[in-house]
Amino acid sequence: MSENPKSSEEQTEKKVPSTKKRFSVKEAEALGYYDFMSYLGVLYYHIGGLTSSKKLAELCQIDSTKKILMVGCGTGFSACYLARKIGCEVVGIDIAELSIEEAKERAKRQGVSDKAKFRVGDTYALPFKAGTFDAVITEFVSQFLDRERAFKEFSRVLKPGAYVGINEMYREKGIPAKAAEEIAQAEKKFIEITGLPFSLSSPEEWKEELERSGLKDVKVRMCKPSQHLQEIKNMAEAMGGTWIFVKYLIDLILKMVKYSLLSRKIRYRFKRLGEGKKILLRKKSTSKYVGYVLATGRKYL
Numbered sequence: 001m002s003e004n005p006k007s008s009e010e011q012t013e014k015k016v017p018s019t020k021k022r023f024s025v026k027e028a029e030a031l032g033y034y035d036f037m038s039y040l041g042v043l044y045y046h047i048g049g050l051t052s053s054k055k056l057a058e059l060c061q062i063d064s065t066k067k068i069l070m071v072g073c074g075t076g077f078s079a080c081y082l083a084r085k086i087g088c089e090v091v092g093i094d095i096a097e098l099s100i101e102e103a104k105e106r107a108k109r110q111g112v113s114d115k116a117k118f119r120v121g122d123t124y125a126l127p128f129k130a131g132t133f134d135a136v137i138t139e140f141v142s143q144f145l146d147r148e149r150a151f152k153e154f155s156r157v158l159k160p161g162a163y164v165g166i167n168e169m170y171r172e173k174g175i176p177a178k179a180a181e182e183i184a185q186a187e188k189k190f191i192e193i194t195g196l197p198f199s200l201s202s203p204e205e206w207k208e209e210l211e212r213s214g215l216k217d218v219k220v221r222m223c224k225p226s227q228h229l230q231e232i233k234n235m236a237e238a239m240g241g242t243w244i245f246v247k248y249l250i251d252l253i254l255k256m257v258k259y260s261l262l263s264r265k266i267r268y269r270f271k272r273l274g275e276g277k278k279i280l281l282r283k284k285s286t287s288k289y290v291g292y293v294l295a296t297g298r299k300y301l
């Protein structure tokens, strides 16, 4: 993959300060889950971070000549990263309006507005002509969707030979009933806080679901969460340097503490989020059955 030749100074977040509006506690409570998290400044949600975003792009054979669609792009952190690192054209779409606002600002701050474009839109009715993209990518989005409807819609907007690439969580099949029950409880917690359907497929089911939409050459790679120093370095670099990243983290924590202290509703959301994440990612007896897949499939005529 070719690197975008922009200088490292041009590539940082520090150039244009964010002009984000401040929300009162009542206004913040009324926001949808992902709009609220984008308002706080959460960069991304998928496991594996920018390293897995780059890996997935490689698996989909993305280079600087390609045009990709990132469905459920959130605040555009991975989309801007891929536009910057690979030089590909990226279109990001998300149903959460504040996330898209932030994504557009991020593209400006990173100097990639010409390559990374964002718009509000729904996965199930993508506002693009058939055969537009070289790849459609989702990162922690398809697990919230009706797979059959979504993958068919992804297929529609792909060029022949182009890829669907997904980074989504899995839970293994045939696991002990107690672990299965706890994982189901975690799914319910995420449904409650996001207001979206949420269910984890097994790696075999992800394969079937991609194939059922007509995609061919489907490959599913199982991955386990791990915290690499390299990933933290990637994030700091994407933010414009270590100190900007540290300042960002402090701001994020302070905002989370502030809204938790001032709002019982928001405190409850964070509590539920923590409980769900613990079951899926940290508790040994359950998290050993959970991971994420980097899966790809191709559209053939």
Ligand SMILES: C[S@@+](CC[C@H](N)C(=O)[O-])C[C@H]1O[C@@H](n2cnc3c(N)ncnc32)[C@H](O)[C@@H]1O
Residues within 6 Å of the ligand: 034, 043, 044, 045, 046, 071, 072, 073, 074, 075, 093, 094, 095, 096, 099, 121, 122, 123, 124, 138, 139, 140, 141, 144, 196
């Ligand atoms: C877990 S977040 C992942 C965001 C981003 N891909 C990332 O990795 O950080 C799920 C995203 O999917 C978006 N989403 C959910 N349902 C959607 C739909 N029907 N159409 C478009 N976006 C949707 C949410 O607004 C949210 O930004």
